[in-house]
Amino acid sequence: MAVAGSLRTCEHLLAEESPDFYRVLTGSGVRYDVVCEECVGKPLLTVCEGCADRAGDGGENLGWKGTPEIRHEDRFVAGTVRAESWDVRPLNERCLAPLPHGWLALTESGLVDQAGFVCEAELEVDQAEPHQRRKPLLALHTSADGRYAAVCVDNGSRAVVLDLSTKAVVLEVDRGTYRSEWTPYPLAFLPGDRVVAATAWSVLDVFALPSGERLTEREAKGTGAFHGRLTPSPGGRWLLDDRWVWSPEGQVRAIDLETWHADGGEPIGTCLAQRAYAWDQPVAWVSDDLVAVQRIGEDDEAMLDGVQLFELPGGRRQGVFAGPAGPMWGHKGLLYVCGADGLEVWDPLSGTRIGLVPGFRPTAHRGGTFVSLNDGVLDSFSVD
Structure with a gap:
């Protein structure tokens, strides 16, 4: 049985010869989706761990999109x-x-x-x-x-x-x-x-x-x-x-x-x-x-x-x-x-x-x- 994962991706990156992709930050910590250029901003698929490991194989990582969550809870530094x-x-x-x-x-x-x-x-x-x-x-x-x-x-x-x-x-x-x-x-x-x-x-x-x-x-x-x-x-x-x-x-x-x-x-x-x-x-x-x-x-x-x-x-x-x-x-x-x-x-x-x-x-x-x-x-x- 496939184990459900938390990575979201598009169907194009599950193909045997996948296109280049971006890592699109979700705004929660440094969690991200893996998305080809055509599908940025579109609904995505949540895939199992095995598919998550293979998503984007064969394509080039084009970099990051979006902004990570940077946590600040500053208090006085003694x-x-x-x-x-x-x-x-x-x-x-x-x-x-x-x-x-x-x-x-x-x-x-x-x-x-x-x-x-x-x-x-x-x-x-x-x-x-x-x-x-x-x-x-x-x-x-x-x-x-x-x-x-x-x-x-x-x-x-x-x-x-x-x-x-x-x-x-x-x-x-x-x-x-x-x-x-x-x-x-x-x-x-x-x-x-x-x-x-x-x-x-x-x-x-x-x-x-x-x-x-x-x-x-x-x-x-x-x-x-x-x-x-x-x-x-x-x-x-x-x-x-x-x-x-x-x-x-x-x-x-x-x-x-x-x-x-x-x-x-x-x-x-x-x-x-x-x-x-x-x-x-x-x-x-x-x-x-x-x-x-x-x-x-x-x-x-x-x-x-x-x-x-x-x-x-x-x-x-x-x-x-x-x-x-x-x-x-x-x-x-x-x-x-x-x-x-x-x-x-x-x-x-x-x-x-x-x-x-x-x-x-x-x-x-x-x-x-x-x-x-x-x-x-x-x-x-x-x-x-």
């Missing part, structure tokens, strides 16, 4: 607001990073914390080739304990790791120039004085710090994917890798670090989302096993602003809701998004925006404190 004088100028928005009790900036003179100059950090930005579509930029990362900092060339080929306690470079890595312009430099600090970084376009390695010893010594064969931005889970078990692969497509994959350590080889990971021409999208950890990935759809030209939620292990999609668009962080089960109107607070379980800090657009986060640094003033908002 927090502490501060403005401190800090007369430094980060090189760009990627050059401000957290320390356990403060912040570190990468400036023209080097690394500077709120007490003053820390050390030099010499790394030249790769010169953009004529074919490059993404400008190389320096980016700053810090370890959770504040001992180490990494300076990377995003959309470039090289990175260095410094021990801030000795002011010495303890690791230099280079992934080569092959298509390096397409992704931020893949590097992230891990628990236990370790760092994971790309050592070729399709190879990740883990190093011990401060020795720089490679802990993943093996014959590197690569994954066939271009590694991208790396985002560790709060507990340190998982690592998100925002890759791109030919043709090109973006793939957000979750690597189980324990499994990789036990099995060796190259980390394949669990694919959470795969989208044509869409990668380097905002992601955040809601918890140790729940991931939020921005944008809804399968193609960069036919996507909605919003969030998809994926559960680990397994990678099953647990929810989807419209609205969030911008840099995103997770904190105590909520999502904080730097949106057009300020810092938005979203409840991912209900898919509802529950608060807004108007006009505040942070670029860095540490444990519930969000900061921006402009014109010599460090503005911060700490969630109560």
Whole structure:
């Protein structure tokens, strides 16, 4: 017996050779009908689950029509607001990073914390080739304990790791120039004085710090994917890798670090989302096993602003809701998004925006404190 579904479609999309189609939003969350151009606005059929899976097979998704339901139930966001004088100028928005009790900036003179100059950090930005579509930029990362900092060339080929306690470079890595312009430099600090970084376009390695010893010594064969931005889970078990692969497509994959350590080889990971021409999208950890990935759809030209939620292990999609668009962080089960109107607070379980800090657009986060640094003033908002 066929199981009744909730998808509505037109008879043309049930044919063996179906025409191109639109996803027509119904106004209830992100629910939609699948409709060919001829039948937009006409009565539709409610089909069984099997037919719903086949609707539109053979046709091209032409994008979305209509408007999703974006849920706003804003209430007062309790927090502490501060403005401190800090007369430094980060090189760009990627050059401000957290320390356990403060912040570190990468400036023209080097690394500077709120007490003053820390050390030099010499790394030249790769010169953009004529074919490059993404400008190389320096980016700053810090370890959770504040001992180490990494300076990377995003959309470039090289990175260095410094021990801030000795002011010495303890690791230099280079992934080569092959298509390096397409992704931020893949590097992230891990628990236990370790760092994971790309050592070729399709190879990740883990190093011990401060020795720089490679802990993943093996014959590197690569994954066939271009590694991208790396985002560790709060507990340190998982690592998100925002890759791109030919043709090109973006793939957000979750690597189980324990499994990789036990099995060796190259980390394949669990694919959470795969989208044509869409990668380097905002992601955040809601918890140790729940991931939020921005944008809804399968193609960069036919996507909605919003969030998809994926559960680990397994990678099953647990929810989807419209609205969030911008840099995103997770904190105590909520999502904080730097949106057009300020810092938005979203409840991912209900898919509802529950608060807004108007006009505040942070670029860095540490444990519930969000900061921006402009014109010599460090503005911060700490969630109560």
